[in-house]
Amino acid sequence: MNLSNHFNHPKEVENLPKCDANYVPLSPITFLHRAATVNADCTSIVYGDTRYTWKQTYDRCHRLASALRSLNISKNNVVSVLAPNVPAMYKMHFAVPMAGAVLNPINTLLDAKNVAAILHHPEAKAFFVDHQFIPRARDALKHLVSPPFVVSIVDRETPTGARLGELEYERLIAVGDPMRGHFMVEEEWDPIALNYTSGTTSAPKGVVYSHRGAYLSTLSLFLQWEVRAGPIYLWTLPMFHCNGWTFTWGVAARGGTNVCIRVTKPAEIYRAIAAHAVTHMCCAPTVLGMIVEARPDERAPLPNTAYGLTEATGPALVCEWLEGWDRLGARARAKMKARQGVSVLSLADASVVDPVTFARVPRDGRSVGEIALRGSSVMKGYYKDVEATSKAFIDGWFLTGEVAVVHGDGYIEIKDRAKDVIISGGENISSVEVEGVLCGHAKVVEAEVVAMPHKHWGETPCAFVVVKGEVVEEEIMRHCRENMARFMVPKKVVLVKGGLPKTSTGKVRKLELRVISKSIAREEEEEEEEARKKIHEQAVAVSRL
Amino acid sequence: MNLSNHFNHPKEVENLPKCDANYVPLSPITFLHRAATVNADCTSIVYGDTRYTWKQTYDRCHRLASALRSLNISKNNVVSVLAPNVPAMYKMHFAVPMAGAVLNPINTLLDAKNVAAILHHPEAKAFFVDHQFIPRARDALKHLVSPPFVVSIVDRETPTGARLGELEYERLIAVGDPMRGHFMVEEEWDPIALNYTSGTTSAPKGVVYSHRGAYLSTLSLFLQWEVRAGPIYLWTLPMFHCNGWTFTWGVAARGGTNVCIRVTKPAEIYRAIAAHAVTHMCCAPTVLGMIVEARPDERAPLPNTAYGLTEATGPALVCEWLEGWDRLGARARAKMKARQGVSVLSLADASVVDPVTFARVPRDGRSVGEIALRGSSVMKGYYKDVEATSKAFIDGWFLTGEVAVVHGDGYIEIKDRAKDVIISGGENISSVEVEGVLCGHAKVVEAEVVAMPHKHWGETPCAFVVVKGEVVEEEIMRHCRENMARFMVPKKVVLVKGGLPKTSTGKVRKLELRVISKSIAREEEEEEEEARKKIHEQAVAVSRL
Secondary structure: OOHHHHOOOOOOOOOOOOOOOOOOOOOOHHHHHHHHHOOOEEEEEEOOOOEEEHOOOOOOOOHHHHHHHOOOOOOOOOEEOOOOOOOOHHHHHHHHHHHHOEEEEEEOOOOOOHHHHHHHOOOEEEEEEEEEHHHHHHHHHHHHOOEEEEEEEEOOOOOOOOOOOEEEEHHHHHHHHOOHHHHHHOOOOOOEEEEEEOOOOOOEEEEEHHHHHHHHHHHHHHHHOOOOOOOOEOOOOOOHHHHHOOHHHHHHOOOOEEEEEOOOHHHHHHHHHHHOOEEEEOOOOHHHHHHHHHHHHHHHOOOOOOEEEEHOOOEEEEEOOOOOHHHHHHHHHHHHHHHOOOOOEEEEEEEEEOOOOOOOOOOOOOOOEEEEEEEEEOOOEEOOOOOHHHHEEOOEEEEEEEEEEOOOOOOOOEEEEEEEEEEOOOOOEEEHHHHHHHOOOOOEEEEEEEEEEEOOOOEEEEEEEOOOOOOHHHHHHHHHHOOOOOOHOEEEEEEEOOOOEEEEEOOOHHHHHHHHHOOOOOOOHHHHHHHHHHHHHHHHHHOOO | OHHHHHHOOOOOOOOOOOOOOOOOOOOOOHHHHHHHHHHOOOOOEEEEEEEEEHHHHHHHHHHHHHHHHHHHOOOOEEEEOOOOHHHHHHHHHHHHOOOOEEEEEOOOOOOHHHHHHHHOOOOOOOOEEEEHHHHHHHHHHHOOOOOOOOEEEEEOOOOOOOOOOOHHHHHHHHOOOOOOOOOOOOOOOOEEEEEEOOOOOOOOOOEEEEHHHHHHHHHHHHHOOOOOOOOOOOOOOOOOOOOHHOHHHHHHHHEEEEEEOOOOOOOHHHHHHHOOOOOOOOOOOOHHHHHHHHOHHHOOOOOOOOEEEEEHHHEEEOOOOOHHHHHHHHHHHHHHHHHEEEEOEEEEEEEOOOOOOEEOOOOOOOOOEEEEEEEEEOEEEOOOOHHHHHHHOOOOOOOOEEEEOOOOOOOOEEEEEEEHHEEOOOEEEEHHHHHHHHOOOOOEEEEEEEEEEOOEEEEEEEEEEEOOOOOHHHHHHHHHHHOOOHHHOEEEEEEOOOOOOOOOOOEOOOHHHHHHHHHHHHHHHHHHHHHHHHHHHHHHHHHHH
């Protein structure tokens, strides 16, 4: 069926070159530019009695960007910030990249030593500190040989007089020139942000986003979450968390209003929702739970599940609700909602692959593999960590380390993290599954299961359980034996008082639990050895009789 | 405030390279891939009794792509199609770029000669023809020295037995290999579509879109028009019109259903809306009017204004409704709705600039300039037309040729097209404004105003008017004199019977009217000259007396 002789003029479509009018590097900065034009007089930020319009925010961002450049902050330099969800923190999401620099928002729950480590790693050139965190920042700076230039952020709403470093944020804005802050993004692959992971299973890593990735993530997230024009967005999710899941840039894209609050407490949240007619908010399930518990009469149906990670600029999978699912029973609906779902639009592909062959696992809801992502919203890589970067990017995929299955309809469901799978006598045990059974016990409040070394089985499950009331280990063990396959039953149950050890973002410190489980295994082995010795000695004694 | 000595380590964030996992060329093809995964068993296309799922559509597109490649259609080759909104037309929007080729959908309202001109210009390698248009295609092919390879599309719903050319569409699908249709887009700047403008003021031009531009336009349009997941989209807007304003690709992105109909008549539209619970449709105001007139009891409020052009991949400005506007009176609301508005998200900038200095005009609602656009959704350029391309791209802008003002709030309002401004004795006359007054006359149904050459004033308005009932030119002139400034009053009013000449997309052929106005001017000048001569002769005769 070769028909090449049909064509007398095999000339191709001529190559039309790029120009400034038809090729503009993708960057979230354009969202601010647009908001300043389209929503000039609309409220951009509300914080206590302070209010800004988009025109004012644009002006202040340009001033700050020009001030940063006059401080010799130049292209690809890192600017760190330690602040809650205050207006300055929001503006830095535009002003720092507008100066050509890279924004590094630091988790405010970290201690001074960890803050110092993060400032040191990318050699931050400037460090903005909200007055609330001045004592911690002062301690952190003591660890550094060559400290960054420090700017303190004073809060008009709650002035304390506390200062640190050379300059004050409002003074920087005042000396900045609104006409000189225009920095043109020349290459959309340039870095815009540097976010450190909290490191549940390994050391924190510096995740780098490009302007392109941030732009595409924002558009696709707002499209899929159906955020209409002019949202009133309440900042409960910390902006330091994946740049607030790109909502920092997205609220500008939709010309909305940022409702900033310093403290994320139920009373404050309720006040803000009522006062500003809030339409959208994001928060971790614990915050949502906190709100719901405070007013049980106002419980709302939980929004759809989303799964994300810093490396994918926040959400990577969303549980898109299919029309037919509304007709399912409550139990089946809950089952559907528990799935992490399908890829966000900015990803070109999301799949579950065999961790050795990288072949896609069958869509049978049973075959486990590792979640792999591909697309322009995946991070550029880990900062100053070639090894971790090359380990994460294999065979055209970004490997998340998350163990999952794919259902017949293509929806992905997480079973475990790769490091959380317990391999006992060649059988894979899902720690999530064991935890599920444990939590089914009426007195169990929280349960976490990790692998414990075992000389015979290789590994075996070890359960850490927080209980209410009086319970003995044996009662929990019995519950397990009655509700799961024998090989899955934890060989050890540890009753923990006062909650499990957690990271600053509320994730359980599995590394710590693994250390404990190892020492338990060692102790038990020693005891066993001791017992064996005793038996042996007794046997020898008997034989001597 | 230079603090460069603060920094002992002026090292930049290391350059993290692109890889297949974090840099995927933007292309609408990924939307189909995603739909085949996420919405595999959902209905992709409904057409009469024919139904496809996304999995089937994906499979068929791959088959068609592989068949095209086995026909030696290769990268950047042009594949033309002449078809109504049938499933084959939809699938070609994916299958042709999947084969690496460029889709060229031809306006089905064009005559054979114009179809031939479009096939000839890009040297189309293949030409798909729906059975309905076989006679016209046959005529068109007669004009070509080296005709393309022809594929006829037979309609299962309305089989006629008509055939043209070497192959039949369904047979191509049958011989195609679903496993060999995977073409990887290597460069997002590569062309995806070639759309010819209808040419109201000049000859048709071939507008080329890139994969990147098409992808970004789709995302931003669907975000701003708030298209939720799973839309049921009725195809009333022709797909040949800017690729259906990117809805071809967008319906896949949102996992929706395409409701295809062959004939866009009210009865058919009502039937489809009822049968398939249609949630979205796009159509020209005339189609909307047709629907509304058919059932006056079902009149809905008109959707927001949008302004677009082929060169900007469809919509470029949208009238985003601001919250406060709901509280305005009906008259003020109508005024706001009449504005074209603000830029779509995929544009980096939209402005009104002075056509000479390219400076932005003041935001005063009075200063006129030309609408200029900049962004990645602007076309690559005009195919094989370096001159037109370089004229359109000036000073980092794409100049639309549209005359407009910017209001204080940044919203843009069109006043005229650049070529429609009439310059009379140094004064600018907006033809739109004169037309507005003409249409205010109770008996005027339609009015179009163009420039007529005038030896004294340079230009002067010439009005072409369609009226109902008995009216004389003088009555229209009097109405003008009473309702507009003297210099704006048309020097000539032409009463047209049976409607104004229109293009295939329903736009008035201004070029034709200008030719007529020129000949009127010439005739009048000759008559005047004749009259002058007569007077002169009479004067000579008198002086001889």
